[in-house]
Amino acid sequence: MPFLHASSTISFLFSLLLSLSFTTTYATGNFYQNFDITWGDGRANILDNGQLLTLSLDKASGSGFQSKNEYLFGNIDMQLKLVPGNSAGTVTAYYLSSKGSNWDEVDFEFLGNVSGQPYILRTNVFGQGKGNREQQFYLWFDPTADFHTYSILWNPQRIIFSVDGTPIREFKNMESKGVAFPNNQPMRLYSSLWNADDWATRGGLVKTDWNQAPFIASYRNFNADASSSNAWYSQQLDSTSQQRLSWVQNNYMIYNYCNDTKRFPQGLPTECNAS
Numbered sequence: 001m002p003f004l005h006a007s008s009t010i011s012f013l014f015s016l017l018l019s020l021s022f023t024t025t026y027a028t029g030n031f032y033q034n035f036d037i038t039w040g041d042g043r044a045n046i047l048d049n050g051q052l053l054t055l056s057l058d059k060a061s062g063s064g065f066q067s068k069n070e071y072l073f074g075n076i077d078m079q080l081k082l083v084p085g086n087s088a089g090t091v092t093a094y095y096l097s098s099k100g101s102n103w104d105e106v107d108f109e110f111l112g113n114v115s116g117q118p119y120i121l122r123t124n125v126f127g128q129g130k131g132n133r134e135q136q137f138y139l140w141f142d143p144t145a146d147f148h149t150y151s152i153l154w155n156p157q158r159i160i161f162s163v164d165g166t167p168i169r170e171f172k173n174m175e176s177k178g179v180a181f182p183n184n185q186p187m188r189l190y191s192s193l194w195n196a197d198d199w200a201t202r203g204g205l206v207k208t209d210w211n212q213a214p215f216i217a218s219y220r221n222f223n224a225d226a227s228s229s230n231a232w233y234s235q236q237l238d239s240t241s242q243q244r245l246s247w248v249q250n251n252y253m254i255y256n257y258c259n260d261t262k263r264f265p266q267g268l269p270t271e272c273n274a275s
């Protein structure tokens, strides 16, 4: 009997190990398995057997969740459907972040607007606690009408932000030029919906209309590939992707920190001039 007991314990440990190594290199689908709701006192909900997650915001509080896993490089997709109607003043954030005072961070932030006016997608990259690298975009579709895929490809050479497979921003590893690049601190995936009507919509001019609450954003089809033996680990933009990136930058980019000479009177950040 003790032998049987030991062998079943061993096989249990073995399958546990297998499932652990599986989930840390490739996580897909189920929100119960992959995320913890971290705040919002019942305002964040996992529905449809773990296939759907909703965040909500009202006058008393927003809400948020975070991934159970940490990633050191990864190819991460999530589908989001943003707060519809009058979403002015709200911000839906979806980002990777490490901990500590020299943290790394890769951000998508969606700034709401009054009905019929465009959301702004704001991106940023922090290396060793230093950010100030905002690029902002309008989208070429209504992000509240349906789910769209927002992706972060983070490998040792570059970070690529994509929307429905179209790259909108590339942040290259320029450590050799002295620019910190996130490559040694594991990051967790976070998302939250909160009120930011002091700055979000037209620079804070338009306030949140609480008569519209609760505001709700929805998430589905999370996918994270963290296996370094897959193609994304060395992926770069091919010429077609490069053209798509230029198309977005020429037609939808509304702010680029690398263009803001007033903000950086001592000279633009190093990565803006290096290529």
Ligand SMILES: *[C@@H]1O[C@H](CO)[C@@H](O)[C@H](O)[C@H]1NC(C)=O
Pocket: 111, 112, 113, 114, 117, 118, 119, 120, 200, 201, 202, 203
């Ligand atoms: C909201 O709409 C106004 C007017 O079209 C526009 O200037 C602004 O960039 C839009 N987005 C945000 C988040 O303010």
Ligand SMILES: *[C@@H]1O[C@H](CO)[C@@H](O)[C@H](O)[C@H]1NC(C)=O
Pocket: 253, 254, 255, 256, 259
């Ligand atoms: C970059 O700067 C030029 C000149 O100030 C301006 O016309 C253009 O709109 C800016 N582009 C972006 C994306 O900020």
